[in-house]
Amino acid sequence: MKRAAVIVFLVVVAIPLVLAMADLPPYGSPDSPAYTHVGSYYLEHGVEEAGAENIVTDVILNYRGFDTEGEVTVIFTAMAAVLAVLMVAGGGTAEARPLPTPPSVVVRFIVRVMAPLTLMFAAYVIMNGHITPGGGFQGGTVAGAVFIALTLVMTEHDVSHLIPHRPERVLQAAAPIVYCAVGLLGLTLFDVYLGYPRTEEMALLRTAMLVALEIGIGVGGATVIATIFRTMGSDQ
């Protein structure tokens, strides 16, 4: 009875959704709302006005810079919340956990060979975010994944050296800190928080600001992922 009611309810919800789908513009249509408002302006003027050849970077770091600042703050706050919960909850469960099986030789070998290459790829994605697809978020996640892979094959003692202890707290907050620094730089030089130079002579400074943001987001993201993983996996 309940099951039938659920099915009827789902069908009733699905019908208007499917009907609404028929009214959507076809995929890639130039008349779709995504292309008729600010989108076309960004595509036409983005490269010379915002300073990055990758339009996506133009939008997330320049045109929509405030949103991205909010986003990196949310990521940092989420990590703080996870740490707060795990550090309280992780108190008494240490004995219940079975001994971890040591990783196989194959896993160890592959991680050891791939880790430097993957880390280099992550650095490339971060530093080239203003030219090619990618950027701080993507590269940072890849770098964080490298840390996780290394944590799986290394001993607890070696892992603690992967991220230096004292600057760890600063590195976790790297993205919001760098964002504020670049924003204040814009405020002092161009009278607008997160303002970028618009003239051609200052193009180098503009690119430097974008790259600094990408590096900050990348380092912060990687550290946040590594920290969450270590806190979840650690025995304390």
Added chain:
Amino acid sequence: MSKLFDLLLLLLLISCALAVVRMKDLLAATIVFSSYSLIMCLLWLLRGAPDVAMTEAAVGAGVTTILFLLAISRTTRYERK
């Protein structure tokens, strides 16, 4: 041809999503969920969004799966009734 490929991917995507919800073995569900992310990543790529595809591959298929696995290793593998 590409339409056929799209259709195949979408069907796989839906069956993965349904399988994740139905499965009682959480370990298997996590692995299927990571393949869901990989299919989603391919779809993003085919739609010309390499940025999103990279994020999906790294976060969806990589980091999220590992965090789920870690959570399972600290709790139980099978869903209780």
